[in-house]
Amino acid sequence: AWGLDVLRERSFLRMTLVRFLFLMGTGIFINISLWYLRDSLGQTESADQTFWGVVALGSVAFATVLSAIPAARVSNRVGRKPVIWAACLIAAIGIAVIAWAPTPPIAVAGLFVMGIGSGAYLAVDWALMTETIPLITSGRYMGLANIANSIATPVGLLIAGPMLIDTFTRAGTIDIGPRAAMAMGIPALALAAVVLVGVHPRRDPRDPEVAPTAT
Numbered sequence: 001a002w003g004l005d006v007l008r009e010r011s012f013l014r015m016t017l018v019r020f021l022f023l024m025g026t027g028i029f030i031n032i033s034l035w036y037l038r039d040s041l042g043q044t045e046s047a048d049q050t051f052w053g054v055v056a057l058g059s060v061a062f063a064t065v066l067s068a069i070p071a072a073r074v075s076n077r078v079g080r081k082p083v084i085w086a087a088c089l090i091a092a093i094g095i096a097v098i099a100w101a102p103t104p105p106i107a108v109a110g111l112f113v114m115g116i117g118s119g120a121y122l123a124v125d126w127a128l129m130t131e132t133i134p135l136i137t138s139g140r141y142m143g144l145a146n147i148a149n150s151i152a153t154p155v156g157l158l159i160a161g162p163m164l165i166d167t168f169t170r171a172g173t174i175d176i177g178p179r180a181a182m183a184m185g186i187p188a189l190a191l192a193a194v195v196l197v198g199v200h201p202r203r204d205p206r207d208p209e210v211a212p213t214a215t
Helices: 002-040 046-078 080-100 104-130 135-170 176-183 185-196
Strands: none
Touching: 002 046, 002 080, 002 104, 002 135, 002 176, 002 185, 046 080, 046 104, 080 104, 080 176, 080 185, 135 176, 176 185
16 A cells, blocks of 8 residues: 555656646746747737737637647546647647747747647646545645646746846847747657656546445
8 A cells, every 4th residue: 555655646746747847838928928929020019019919828728728628528538648648749839830930820820739739738637636646635735736837837937038038139149039938848848748657547537437335
């Protein structure tokens, strides 16, 4: 029993790291959108920045909602982990399009793809969390998971801002900085997919439910 608890604890910690990496990789755009639109895509007019900013965030939100329910249903058939791996791949493709997009419409298309990956992940993430954590200490583990939620964006911005955008700006390549910050999400998602391999849930969602026996 002790060994099983250790396995579950390690699985949960890995799952927490997966969440941290995924949210960090996909959350960068929301916080650097102004610099990306202005410096990388050349949208210097305030009205243009506002328009494309609203369209960009709207496309992410719409795609996230669109993919959530289908992803949840698929995960009941194939398992949670395959859906999260697919979500990492789809989101990484979207981020790659955003990072190298020459025009705002192409960037919006990339954001839509990233939103599909984000929706698929968010639909399955908590389900896998609840199938991984030791039930007797579930409150403590959920608290740790929420800490991962809280620090993912600040840590991502710390890397994206001082380490990438500022560095490229000082080098005279101001348009590259936001693109490099976006591209940082690709290795983050790749690492999330690798870490997920070591997650072992308590129960596979494809297994039939077992009714409790009377005592």
